[in-house]
Amino acid sequence: MTTKFYDRLSNDLTQLLENPVDYNVTIEVGEAPDNQIFEVHSYILQSRCPYFKKKFNEIPSIENNVKVLKIPNISVKVFNVIIKYIYGGTISLEKLETSIIFDLLISSLELDLDELVEHLQSHLITNNISWLKLNFAQVYQMSYQVKNFDIIQKFCYNIIAKHPDIIFESENFISLPEDALITIIKLDNLQLDEDKIWDYVIQWGKSKNPTLPANLNEWTSDNFVTLKTTLKNCLPYVRYFNISNERVLEKLYPYLQLFEPKLWLDINTRLIIPDKSISSTILPPREILITTLSNIITDEHALELSSWIDRKETTYTENNPYEFKLLVKGSRDGLDVKTIYNICDKVSNTIIITKVESTGEIIGGYNPLEINDGEDEWYSSQDSFVFSLKTENLKSSILSRVTDFDYAIRYYSGPSNPWLQFGNALNLGGDLKTKKSNCELFAYEKSIRSNSNRFSIEEFEVFKVSPKK
Template identity: 35%
Template sequence: MSAEFFSKLSQNYIELLKDDKYYDITIEVGEDLNVKIFRAHMNILCYRSPYLRRVLASNKKEDNILSHIRLPNISSEIFQIILEYIYGGIISLNEQNTSDILNALLAADELCLQELVDYLQIYLIENKSEWMKENFEFTQRISSQSNNLVELQKFCADFVAKSPERIFKSPHFTSLSEEFLVSLIKRDDIQMKEVEIWEHVLKWGLAQNPSFVADPNVWLDNDFKIMENTLQHCLPFVRLFSLSSKEFSDKVRPYQKLFKRQSYEDLLSSYLDPYYEPGDSISLPRNIEIDGIIDSKIVNLNIVSIISRWIDKVDANCNFSYLRELYLPYKFQLLIRGSRDGFTPRNFHTLCDNKHNTVTFIKLKDSEEILGGYNPIIWMKFDSWDTNGALNYHNEHGPCFGKDLLIYTYEDSADIDFDLTEVFTDEYYEKSIREEGEFLMEDYEIFQIIKNK
């Protein structure tokens, strides 16, 4: 059996830090009038900080000569916090300003105190998130000073994705690092119109070339080459295929010389030729969140937009319609969600029968695949078919689209959970839903669509 007496040990080491008798190294921190000298012990510093070990190893002194190192980037107040952690393994943050904690995080990172770096990041996110949002420019500037501050950088990126105006429209936007800007515009969930992202990328590029005028009509060919080089890492992540035709004409066409010839031809053709085939590398529109359209655990607004286009036959023959700006003429009112309301045929019929214009989404188990269909008339529990065979009604089945897509139970009971989703090929519909097979369902949702006023 072993006993641990860390509390007393920590106390003794803190007393050693405060003792002026046995030190063998001095540390000068701060700059100019704010310089302060600390006395410390080389062995403790070497074993607690890999950074200080390297510094001291490269600055060996003769015997009886006091070692001295300088840390001008760290203030005396912050270094006192760091020393108490190094000696006693303790850190008291309750009395500290959040800005000081962020500076302590930077100091801990500089001194390679990874345990403290990890702790401070989590502490800040869990306890000081509101302050960091209100003082976002300062927080982001701290986070960008080291690639090791992963959690803080993720906090900043997540916040910008949800509230992009806080940084895109701030006076400090053009001073963002290229790396941070690229990390933002790569995200699927940034809540900003694509044309605005494009305009801000151009704004950032102009700020990196202060001699340029804003009007591209007066740029020379060499100016376009310089700007192309400036934006070379940003341009691939702006989703220009998501723009409307007017936005493309007004906002992108004047800058066509920034793009490789084939890239621009592909983009232009997508607006001129509805049958032009999109390439595999084109990104889908971003996952914009708009309250009041749909409450779904299965689909996002991009899928809702695609389904709405199919229902209204908007751009039905355009191969690029799924890449364009969101088309959201309906509100999707949730009637049933299996994981919330149950998976039995009785649940389905009770909540969905006699409801017009419904859309069904089925999430397959252990897959990202989503199946479903649109019913412009009603569901009912009496055994029958609609006149075209497109809908299959049964008291002990779920929503069934002909025989092409079936949800049912093997037991033929209205009170047993659905245990099978089955697909057949070209039975009653012009196009197959997918290849034939039986699939397990993870969840399903049915919505009634209501035209926006």
Template identity: 30%
Template sequence: MLSSEFYSSLSKDLTSLLTDTSDYNMIINVGEKPNVKEYHVHSNILRVRSKYFSKAVSADWVKKKDGIILYEKPNIGSDVFDIILSYIYGGKITFTDTTSSWKIFDCLKAADELCLDEFLEYAQDYLLENRKEWLKDNLSFMYQDTFPPSSLTKIQGYCINQIRKYPFMFFNSIEFVDIQEECLRELVQDDHLDISELELFEKLIEWGMAKTRELNQTDNQTLSEKNFALLSLTLDKLIKHIRFYNMDSSEFYSRVEPLKSVLGTKFYDEMEVYHNKSRMNLTKKGEGTSNGVSTSYIPKSINLLPHRGAIISKIMNLEQGAMISSWIDRKDLPSDGIGNNNNDMSRATITTNRQGRIARPTSEERGNALNMWKSSGPSFGKFDILMQNGGIRLKHKSFVPNIIPLKDGETFKIEDYEVFEVTQKVEDSTGRRVRDNEEIAVEIQ
């Protein structure tokens, strides 16, 4: 069966109804006085195109006069509503280089309220593709204004990722002290925030001082006992998320101790015990450690969390790691790569500090790309780069060219090697990880 679609003429004809006042059945007054604009519209079109209007027009409390529905939207400006109506009637969204970024964002907010999902997706993508610098310049405002329950999840995800990578764009902004508690709490709990615990603690103190009316003109070095009590109350839901056990002990005593009343007596005492042990260097050989102190010294009441930010490698920075991660195929691996010949050699890498190289092992014969030996750790291919008896031997069965130049029979000692994952992060639109695929690499020093 042959069919044709004439959407262009359909869009044009429907849009013409906005200027044809002979058949409307609804009046919408948009904006606040004295800038109110009256629109004559058709309720059936609005109901079909917008879930918001579908409920609003059908509500029992809707006002009518002479059979005409009367409706008001004071929180949306007429310049924004013009764009919204153009989309509802004609399916057109027109943003140009001269369209204000703030106007586009206001359109996004209106589309969110009016449940215009298609408009919402397009406008978010437009800002992310064409107005990134503007988003960065207004990062604090954007983060808070798109915070859930807002549906602007793409903008929110972008803001979160920017704050994680460049936290002081947010924490040093003028708007920081105006941020709402729930928005700040989300960041304080974020494992990926690239900021030290001491810096985060001091920023919370700054925020708390500004939010506590009695203290916003006070120096934190001259706080009275009453002042501390007020500040502690303001920061009650935030301060517990600071990982004081990840601070250097000298920082803890010089910068945190003067403000210990904010932490509460019990919590501070627990942290003091921890840092006392750290100062005394009582770590026992073979015990698990955190920040140089046995984890057995951490009170059971404390949920031990990792250091914030990305795992720091000695050979690559965050952006380089992200670039390598982007190379990973997004399909699940067909095998775990152990005990068969399905190892994907193109995915294995070896890096060295000495030359700063990242090389790829290649196999000259069939066999496993990676083997694990109880006595000597990993080797590649057939006994290549195998550590044994304090030395290493290189063969050219599965090889990495010129990692370290050696003469025949020459060996060297490996002081340390690092095994780490390059993890494919599959994220939802807010930047939260959903699932991982894993890759393995070995660093040789």
């Protein structure tokens, strides 16, 4: 049996770094005035780091047989971590900002420190998901440019598949390289309707040709040839045979000249005679996840609501920390505010979700207080909020937190015309199928609807929100 004294070895080598007896290399790191010179030993660096092994063979020794190396693109703070890892095989990340850890990852890759690259990727995925999402464009760009970032890359594609808006609705979308866009639209589990994917592909192609006319009716045959040439490598990955008849007419037909005649014939053949055989390749439908949480909101909506409850700067992307227990469904239990008081009396931490008739808006409110089936009274809260969730017609959700705490929540469960109010920002009254509810700006920071007209509700749900065990 072999006994290994790694701790003592690590400590002794670290001490050699702090007291560099017989050093034979100086490395100047960073740029003035924040630069620093490290005195190190070539035999340790060459044995631990392929980059230095190659580099030291390229540079000559100067006076006293000391080699001089400059690395201006790595900061002193980052190199301090790296050199301690090289000497002692240890690394401490707890006190480092996430941005520094990400810079450390990039520098470790440049220095061919494969072991450290893998460790830092795993650390970021495990401990710094919020930062990764907040800086997603930077992280994703790095992940597809670098082959060794397999763990980060897998994380990015998982996020994009579940939450495609994070890339398609970002300012950086049109600057995506072609190969990155193709990788995304090839994802089998991309949670987007196929006609929306088509829209984004067209948008990307147009952005590469800014001289194309804005009005499609003004396009010439040459304009279509230009766009077709730009998109020639992307178009094969759109799953045309999974687009509905209506969308084919609305979205594809205006761009008829982009299609090869045989493919266009097959698309129409499949729509008119579904069982007729065709020669074009039919890609399988995407694996769209079906949520069982609600008839109104998606799992993505629930993650967003949970992040607001926790006052997170970035939205949870997976592993929702809260359980949403459905207490009331209007279509099942009755579309009247009185139903909420009857079922949810003395229940705290509730979210009310409503779907507005005709417009499809999804609006609601979070109430941390106990619902009180009693007299007309205002209750104070610092944590309640109202919201309008992202839909096809609303690109970004709206969050509005309470500002006048004393008028956060109002309960009135009287026999006629009961009300439940979040200030005046969301007023739910009586029979919700009639036009009695409205939203006005009072006690909360912003409006969640574009107008204050009264509206009726076609469906509502109330959830009890509890931390998962």
